[in-house]
Amino acid sequence: MVYGTIFLLILYFLLRYVLAWIEYYNNLDHRLGDSTWRFSYDYPVVGERDISDLDDRDFVRLRRKKNKIVLLMYSIVLVMFVSSMSLLSKFFLYFLD
Numbered sequence: 001m002v003y004g005t006i007f008l009l010i011l012y013f014l015l016r017y018v019l020a021w022i023e024y025y026n027n028l029d030h031r032l033g034d035s036t037w038r039f040s041y042d043y044p045v046v047g048e049r050d051i052s053d054l055d056d057r058d059f060v061r062l063r064r065k066k067n068k069i070v071l072l073m074y075s076i077v078l079v080m081f082v083s084s085m086s087l088l089s090k091f092f093l094y095f096l097d
Helices: 002-028 057-096
Strands: none
Touching: 002 057
């Protein structure tokens, strides 16, 4: 139970760090929007290069970086959810057994 709590704390601080990066990327260009939980406005098409890379290369690269960070955020949240359910079950087994 102690290791699970430490693991969740580490993931929480990692999540705060990733959220700070998303906020940083949002402040670099107003076209990215202010949302921290969704991908940016233009969604890349699977299997094809983004055509707008030719139009505005810096913005497209910034958008791709932000999308990778948002995907990392969702991954951390998923791992935190599974870990918290595991910790909660251990807590119930310890005190209710």
